Amino acid sequence: MMKSIMRLCVGLCLGGCVLLSFSQAHAQKTFRRCQEVVAYTRTHHPKLLALRASLRVAQKQLEAMRIFPSNPILEGKGKGKVKPKGDKSEVIPYKVGGGLSWKLPVGGWWQRRQEVAKAALQRVKAEVKATELSILLKAQDTCFVWYVTDLRVGLAQQLHNFYKKALRLIDLRRKSGDATILDYNFARMESLQRQADLQRAKAKQLAVTQKLLLAMGWEQDKQTPKIQITVVWKKLVPGALKTLLTQARQQHPKIQILKKMIAESKSIRDFYRAKAIPDIKLKLSYTLENDTGLNHIFGGGLEIPLPLFWRFQDKRWTLTEKIRQLQLKKRAERLYIDRSIRSLYISFWAARKIFLLFDTQLVPTVKRQLILQEKSLQAGGLNILKVLSAQASQSKALEKRLKELEKMLRYYRDLQEASGRFF
Numbered sequence: 128m129m130k131s132i133m134r135l136c137v138g139l140c141l142g143g144c145v146l147l148s149f150s151q152a153h154a155q156k157t158f159r160r161c162q163e164v165v166a167y168t169r170t171h172h173p174k175l176l177a178l179r180a181s182l183r184v185a186q187k188q189l190e191a192m193r194i195f196p197s198n199p200i201l202e203g204k205g206k207g208k209v210k211p212k213g214d215k216s217e218v219i220p221y222k223v224g225g226g227l228s229w230k231l232p233v234g235g236w237w238q239r240r241q242e243v244a245k246a247a248l249q250r251v252k253a254e255v256k257a258t259e260l261s262i263l264l265k266a267q268d269t270c271f272v273w274y275v276t277d278l279r280v281g282l283a284q285q286l287h288n289f290y291k292k293a294l295r296l297i298d299l300r301r302k303s304g305d306a307t308i309l310d311y312n313f314a315r316m317e318s319l320q321r322q323a324d325l326q327r328a329k330a331k332q333l334a335v336t337q338k339l340l341l342a343m344g345w346e347q348d349k350q351t352p353k354i355q356i357t358v359v360w361k362k363l364v365p366g367a368l369k370t371l372l373t374q375a376r377q378q379h380p381k382i383q384i385l386k387k388m389i390a391e392s393k394s395i396r397d398f399y400r401a402k403a404i405p406d407i408k409l410k411l412s413y414t415l416e417n418d419t420g421l422n423h424i425f426g427g428g429l430e431i432p433l434p435l436f437w438r439f440q441d442k443r444w445t446l447t448e449k450i451r452q453l454q455l456k457k458r459a460e461r462l463y464i465d466r467s468i469r470s471l472y473i474s475f476w477a478a479r480k481i482f483l484l485f486d487t488q489l490v491p492t493v494k495r496q497l498i499l500q501e502k503s504l505q506a507g508g509l510n511i512l513k514v515l516s517a518q519a520s521q522s523k524a525l526e527k528r529l530k531e532l533e534k535m536l537r538y539y540r541d542l543q544e545a546s547g548r549f550f
Contacts, residue, residue, distance in 0.1 A: 156352040161270040168266040172344030189244040199229040224414030234404030246391035257380030266342040271536040283325040290318040379547035385457040396446040399439040405432035467545040475538035485528040
């Protein structure tokens with residue numbers, strides 16, 4: 128009896144553990160902050176995974192370039208001779224030999240080739256970093272859009288609830304003779320309009336959610352995560368303008384790519400300068416000949432080509448012009464980045480001040496006004512049309528606040544892109 132009870136307890140415990148592990152493995156993932164979305168995108172986005180794979184390919188190419196570029200070649204040959212008629216000697220004439228040839232690089236082009244591979248690897252790293260920043264900023268921007276859309280859904284729901292309650296109160300006043308059918312119809316049209324606005328806001332939120340999953344690189348076969356993103360806009364502070372300019376001039380991904388391209392072009396030019404000196408060829412040979420006796424023949428030589436014209440001169444000229452062009456492009460890009468940061472910095476702080484004005488002064492006033500209007504409708508102290516008209520103007524003010532928030536977030540994102548980094 129005791130054994131059966133113990134077996135039952137063990138079975139229940141194992142079953143509970145299996146169910147717990149299954150539920151944990153299939154739990155719905157929730158994203159509550161933009162930082163969580165960016166972190167997931169960095170580790171799971173298919174484009175970033177493919178770029179990191181290309182980086183590994185460039186690393187393998189560099190390792191291949193370190194192998195010595197040539198191998199010695201061994202060759203052998205041999206032949207026998209037919210004894211003439213009447214020759215009764217026991218000697219069988221033959222001739223065998225072998226040789227070794229080895230093409231040896233001179234001029235340092237082998238080392239220069241390794242420098243070219245290193246420069247190409249650094250350029251690929253800079254390109255991967257720039258693409259990663261672009262993808263992550265896209266995910267963050269979609270987070271901001273989702274957050275503003277969610278606020279619009281909340282505003283539409285709040286207005287819909289107000290008009291729904293107002294319609295019920297106006298209907299009671301109409302039945303008591305304190306309101307007309309025109310008042311009721313006007314309130315009903317406004318209520319239907321707010322209901323339509325709510326449905327549109329929810330539909331847009333669903334569309335933005337799909338865009339966010341796409342920007343994150345979320346796999347379609349996974350369970351759809353729960354999105355509950357909240358942006359603490361007070362923490363969105365870009366820092367001092369001088370610091371942004373100094374860091375962007377040196378560390379911006381576009382500037383880094385141009386620097387790596389210049390370094391790569393210089394290393395290729397040095398490679399062709401070293402390659403202009405021809406390789407030498409070392410030859411060693413040995414022959415054993417048995418005719419009238421054994422003969423050992425040793426041979427050797429060194430081939431040194433002397434080109435009549437300097438080789439690869441056209442390629443070096445082309446690369447020199449390319450380097451000059453890239454340097455001018457880097458200077459122009461740095462100037463453009465500098466101007467963009469200054470302009471967006473001013474625009475961001477201006478939008479932040481305007482939004483702060485709406486958020487600290489307008490919104491509390493509107494909320495107090497909504498409470499007073501609702502009490503007035505219940506008490507019947509205000510004209511119904513005046514109440515509904517005031518509510519319409521207040522809803523426009525709240526929508527204006529959301530537009531200012533959206534503008535501030537967009538400037539913040541553009542300033543990050545212009546600076547080439549996250550704040």
